[in-house]
Amino acid sequence: MITNLLIDLDGTLTDPKPGILNCVHHAMTQLGHDCPPQDELLWFIGPPLRESFQTLLNCSFEDAEEAVTIYRERFSTIGLLENEVFDGVADLLAEQSSLAKRLFIASTKPHVYIHPILEHFDIKHWFERVYGSELDGTRAVKSDLLRYIFSELNLNPDKTVMIGDRVQDMDAAKAVGVTSVWVDYGYGDEAERNAAKPDHICDSIEELGALLNAI
Secondary structure: OOOEEEEOOEOOOEEOHHHHHHHHHHHHHHOOOOOOOHHHOHHHOOOOHHHHHHHHHOOOHHHHHHHHHHHHHHHOOOHHHOOEEOOOHHHHHHHHHHOOOEEEEEEEEEHHHHHHHHHHOOOHHHOOEEEEEOOOOOOOOHHHHHHHHHHHHOOOHHHEEEEEOOHHHHHHHHHHOOEEEEEOOOOOOHHHHHHHOOOEEEOOHHHHHHHHHHO
């Protein structure tokens, strides 16, 4: 029986699209670059920010660092709350908590941003611990983050699930030997999902709740 839930944030519990992509546009504009339309930048939601800027700008790590700095100038004050919780999330968290499940945030977003987001939407109290990356990029790779969580909590992999919407979530689950659950309402597309080969796929919050009650 699954008793430990490692849950991604962006694209899994909340829809961060406006905040993230507005901040990407801000960084690109400040650096003097044209920015692609937002619908062409959905791949930015989830993966490590520095790597994404390196891809978008076709630039060095140092130039990507400048883009990240400018991005965070806006994100830390405005962008993090240009966001909304998916319908049904509060009920899902309440139900799983009532069943004595241990809930943890496992996101590669810096934890200094995760806490105010969870507090703003009044869902932080459902989580035993909140895990994220550091601003310097430490634990920005999802598998590194999960290994860190396991080293801290000594979780039983057979009783643990990783829930997310990107290939990084599924690969990290495999790296630590836990069940992987892909949510299809997030930002990973069909090709990414098929490449990720998750153990389970859920089309909705309601389907996710039913799965967690069954495994």
